[in-house]
Amino acid sequence: MGWLCLPEVAATSKVFNFSAGPGVMPAAVLAQAQREFLSWNGSGLSMLEMPFTGEEFKGVLRQAREALRALLDMPDNYHILFMQGGASAQFSLVPLNLLGNARLADYIETGYWSCKAIREASRYCGVNIAASSAGTYFDRMPQSWHLDAHAAYCHLTSNETANGSQFHGIPNTGHLPLIADMTSDFLSKPVNVQRYGLIYAGAQKNIGPAGLTVVIVRNDLLGRARPSAPAVFNYQAQAEADSMLNTPITFAVYLAGLVFRWIADMGGVAEMERRSVQRSAQIYHVIDTSDGFYRCPVQSAHRSRMNICFTLANEGFTTRFLSGAAAQGLVNLKGHAVTGGIRASLYNAMPDEGVAALTDFMRRFTVEHGCHV
Numbered sequence: 320m321g322w323l324c325l326p327e328v329a330a331t332s333k334v335f336n337f338s339a340g341p342g343v344m345p346a347a348v349l350a351q352a353q354r355e356f357l358s359w360n361g362s363g364l365s366m367l368e369m370p371f372t373g374e375e376f377k378g379v380l381r382q383a384r385e386a387l388r389a390l391l392d393m394p395d396n397y398h399i400l401f402m403q404g405g406a407s408a409q410f411s412l413v414p415l416n417l418l419g420n421a422r423l424a425d426y427i428e429t430g431y432w433s434c435k436a437i438r439e440a441s442r443y444c445g446v447n448i449a450a451s452s453a454g455t456y457f458d459r460m461p462q463s464w465h466l467d468a469h470a471a472y473c474h475l476t477s478n479e480t481a482n483g484s485q486f487h488g489i490p491n492t493g494h495l496p497l498i499a500d501m502t503s504d505f506l507s508k509p510v511n512v513q514r515y516g517l518i519y520a521g522a523q524k525n526i527g528p529a530g531l532t533v534v535i536v537r538n539d540l541l542g543r544a545r546p547s548a549p550a551v552f553n554y555q556a557q558a559e560a561d562s563m564l565n566t567p568i569t570f571a572v573y574l575a576g577l578v579f580r581w582i583a584d585m586g587g588v589a590e591m592e593r594r595s596v597q598r599s600a601q602i603y604h605v606i607d608t609s610d611g612f613y614r615c616p617v618q619s620a621h622r623s624r625m626n627i628c629f630t631l632a633n634e635g636f637t638t639r640f641l642s643g644a645a646a647q648g649l650v651n652l653k654g655h656a657v658t659g660g661i662r663a664s665l666y667n668a669m670p671d672e673g674v675a676a677l678t679d680f681m682r683r684f685t686v687e688h689g690c691h692v
């Protein structure tokens with residue numbers, strides 16, 4: 320009985336969610352989903368109850384796909400797949416689907432998540448580390464790459480969620496298909512899809528519902544899967560089945576479609592980029608003008624606009640910072656378990672007031688702890 324009351328209690332107080340994932344959802348999308356929860360489009364059925372083979376869900380999926388295509392101005396020679404298994408499944412599915420007869424792939428090593436992708440890929444093929452910033456503790460994105468002529472593709476992580484670094488420009492890989500894990504900066508800026516052979520993104524950041532993974536794949540890369548690849552994880556099979564080879568995550572696809580429409584209504588991905596540039600700059604400014612009270616380990620030109628990672632010079636203040644922030648409604652600021660410190664994730668749905676409240680709190684915290692910003 321008691322737990323049923325919890326959401327109502329939470330909804331009455333102003334809370335800003337800086338979680339790295341699942342992250343903040345647009346309030347307008349949650350409200351619409353709530354309105355439609357029991358009866359979608361006057362049907363008398365919840366979207367949770369719709370058969371995926373019915374016209375209603377097929378229409379929802381089609382609209383979500385078209386909305387995403389329009390947001391990214393995507394050419395016709397790319398398929399959009401709605402898959403399951405999270406972005407981590409793609410660490411295996413990329414080599415399983417794209418190696419073909421090749422035995423080697425290039426990987427760019429930039430932090431926690433690219434290392435995970437590399438570890439998983441090495442179960443299926445040789446890995447050439449074409450570039451790495453491990454030597455400088457992942458404080459930057461490497462700009463010069465040494466690609467191997469025998470590699471099937473080159474894989475990178477566009478935004479390192481745990482380390483707080485991001486590519487703000489991608490070197491040319493020539494004819495070699497470029498594969499990007501865009502899980503934590505997807506739809507936060509315009510992307511020239513044609514530069515990529517494949518893009519994947521777990522949905523739990525800028526798309527919304529955890530569990531869903533969006534895969535954008537160029538047509539000519541289909542049909543290379545190993546025969547042993549499970550059918551539901553075969554890109555070509557899912558493309559041919561319109562992502563409905565088995566029961567898709569119907570409610571997640573519906574929610575993703577609402578988020579895509581919300582982004583379009585807000586002004587599209589160019590507007591998301593304008594906002595993220597401005598908002599991240601506000602927090603980095605507080606860090607950089609704090610006389611070393613706050614420290615960001617990432618070089619300025621490579622800092623993430625989505626996940627702002629920083630430490631306090633006096634580590635003993637970290638717990639106090641987190642509890643003080645939470646008392647002000649600024650929640651889920653704890654850094655990644657491996658990197659520690661503080662992490663403020665500024666996904667698309669973070670309201671400007673949340674960023675203002677955080678910068679305000681950070682300034683007050685320095686004053687209260689003996690250092691003026």
Ligand SMILES: Cc1ncc(COP(=O)(O)O)c(C=O)c1O
Pocket residue numbers: 339340404405406407408432476478479480481500501502503521522530
């Ligand atoms: C860049 C990046 N790649 C992959 C993942 C793994 O995603 P999932 O938990 O959906 O497997 C994450 C999760 O945060 C991530 O940030």
